[in-house]
Amino acid sequence: MSSEDPRPTSRIPGFYELPVRERIARLVEHGLLSPESAQLLTRGALPVEVADRMSENVLACHALPLSVGLNFRVNQRDYVVPMAVEEPSIVAAASNAARLVRISGGFVAEADPPIMTAQISLDGVPQPEQARARIHAEKARWLEAADRVIPSMVERGGGASDLEVRVLEPESGMLVVHVYVHVGDAMGANLVDTVAEYLAPLLVAEIGGEVGLRILSNLPLRRCVRVECQVSSEALGGDRLADRIVRASRFAELDVFRGVTHNKGIMNGVDAVALALGQDWRAIEAGAHAYASLSGRYRPLAVWTRSEDGVVGRLEMPLAVATVGGSTRVHAGVRAAFEILRVQDARELATVMAAVGLASNLAALKALAGEGIQKGHMKLHRRKEAASTEAGIERSERSGA
Numbered sequence: 001m002s003s004e005d006p007r008p009t010s011r012i013p014g015f016y017e018l019p020v021r022e023r024i025a026r027l028v029e030h031g032l033l034s035p036e037s038a039q040l041l042t043r044g045a046l047p048v049e050v051a052d053r054m055s056e057n058v059l060a061c062h063a064l065p066l067s068v069g070l071n072f073r074v075n076q077r078d079y080v081v082p083m084a085v086e087e088p089s090i091v092a093a094a095s096n097a098a099r100l101v102r103i104s105g106g107f108v109a110e111a112d113p114p115i116m117t118a119q120i121s122l123d124g125v126p127q128p129e130q131a132r133a134r135i136h137a138e139k140a141r142w143l144e145a146a147d148r149v150i151p152s153m154v155e156r157g158g159g160a161s162d163l164e165v166r167v168l169e170p171e172s173g174m175l176v177v178h179v180y181v182h183v184g185d186a187m188g189a190n191l192v193d194t195v196a197e198y199l200a201p202l203l204v205a206e207i208g209g210e211v212g213l214r215i216l217s218n219l220p221l222r223r224c225v226r227v228e229c230q231v232s233s234e235a236l237g238g239d240r241l242a243d244r245i246v247r248a249s250r251f252a253e254l255d256v257f258r259g260v261t262h263n264k265g266i267m268n269g270v271d272a273v274a275l276a277l278g279q280d281w282r283a284i285e286a287g288a289h290a291y292a293s294l295s296g297r298y299r300p301l302a303v304w305t306r307s308e309d310g311v312v313g314r315l316e317m318p319l320a321v322a323t324v325g326g327s328t329r330v331h332a333g334v335r336a337a338f339e340i341l342r343v344q345d346a347r348e349l350a351t352v353m354a355a356v357g358l359a360s361n362l363a364a365l366k367a368l369a370g371e372g373i374q375k376g377h378m379k380l381h382r383r384k385e386a387a388s389t390e391a392g393i394e395r396s397e398r399s400g401a
């Protein structure tokens with residue numbers, strides 16, 4: 001614990017051996033969960049009446065295991081990280097990797113300011129190149145116009161910050177205007193959609209053509225997160241394993257079939273945190289894979305290189321996440337997850353999610369480059385199999401089969 005930031009440690013040895021209720025009690029004792037939220041988690045955190053207002057044609061709530069990843073330390077702060085995922089071994093593997101990273105000081109991460117992209121496409125614009133130049137020349141006026149429609153975001157320090165125009169197809173006069181908007185701690189989809197819908201007819205009035213689409217882009221290139229960590233060969237289990245991890249990373253750089261699986265392992269961690277915290281994980285997934293392909297070739301989001309005494313991992317990806325809006329307030333389980341995680345804002349949340357992604361990647365590469373994935377995996381898979389057998393037995397007993 002640092003003196004200016006008295007946060008509970010994320011090291012809770014023996015946590016996995018406790019019964020579920022005692023794990024919750026431990027988080028309460030630890031100061032990470034209020035007794036009220038603990039009760040909510042025990043009872044089930046999403047009443048069907050609330051669910052009925054979140055979606056349509058609702059029948060029930062679809063449950064997933066809600067776990068916590070332990071041992072995480074990011075930018076000198078400890079985090080107990082809520083993760084919702086059905087696949088065995090993801091939480092244990094990420095927690096183990098975080099423990100190894102912790103020995104070398106933890107993860108170092110930075111997130112860009114929360115800038116989202118509004119896209120306005122226009123069709124049939126006469127003289128599209130001149131139109132592009134005209135909009136660019138009046139950039140300040142367009143940004144002011146955009147701000148008019150999102151005054152409360154501007155009041156909170158956000159708002160339109162930049163604009164770009166690209167001609168996509170000169171012959172048909174298709175061009176696209178990007179308006180970059182600082183969305184504060186929101187994911188920002190509603191804000192940028194509002195901006196796009198407001199500006200589109202004004203643009204047509206000025207440069208002609210017809211309004212096309214007005215929607216955010218799920219490739220928020222100006223909202224990336226970068227995270228880095230080091231692990232010593234000693235902590236990994238030797239120089240040979242360190243070398244093999246680096247070769248595994250190189251394999252992912254050279255081959256798309258491996259690259260996509262490598263990235264899937266990263267998203268195991270990122271998505272699990274996203275789900276626990278009520279984030280738009282489809283948007284995150286879409287952005288991640290588009291970013292991986294940006295150079296024209298699908299690439300790993302994280303790469304590993306050798307350092308003098310071990311390995312260094314670096315991950316970079318776009319990450320549009322929120323600490324306000326969406327289901328962050330409606331879903332009591334999500335509120336409890338935020339209580340446990342204790343992040344101040346969306347940028348801090350992005351750094352932690354990226355660290356969990358990098359930890360998941362390290363865990364996978366360490367297993368694959370070492371004894372293979374099946375040994376550890378299968379032990380945990382067998383627990384799940386046993387659970388499904390027990391559930392089957394109960395069901396057939398109830399039905400008298």
Ligand code: MEV
Pocket residue numbers: 087261262263264265266268361364365368373
């Ligand atoms: C399984 O969910 C994820 C892995 O396939 C990732 C990887 O191969 O790097 C183990």
